[in-house]
Amino acid sequence: MKNNMREIFMVVAFFMGGIILFLPQVVSAENANDVIEKVVNNLNGETAVMEISMEVKTSRTKRTMKMKSYSIKQEKSFIxxxxxxxxxGITFLRIDNSMWQYVPRIEKT
Known part of the structure; x- marks a missing residue:
């Protein structure tokens, strides 16, 4: 029984020693901001194309709008x-923090 306990202790000690030796390298390789940025990039991808249907309801009316959206990362989008x-035909263009709208009926941006 003592030999079994000694073997179990040695295995656990070896395992814990390995974790202690390699954990600082894993933690220091990336900080929290790097990890969050990678997660956001994986969720959003490089580009996206969407067809969107939006229903707007008020107390008196209900209307539906349909749009097509194109985007590149979080930096550029066209709707x-x-x-x-x-x-x-009304379109919106956003690049970084600037946004433009084109209304074909008045032919002005």
Whole structure:
């Protein structure tokens, strides 16, 4: 019984020693901000194309808008309204913190 306990103790001590030796290298390789940035990049990807349907409800009315969106990382995006007919063709362009809107009916940006 003492030999079994000694063997178990040696295995646990060896395992814990390995963790203690290698853990500082793993922790110091990346800080929390690096890990979070990698997670966000993996979720969002490099580019995205979406078809979006949005329902707007008020106490008196309900309307639906359909859009197509293109984006590159979190830096650039382009959205075009496809429906309803009265808003069709209105587009939004965002680059970093700047945003522009184009309204075809008035042909001005």
């Amino acid at each position: 075009k309204i496809l429906y309803p007919k009265k808003d069709e």
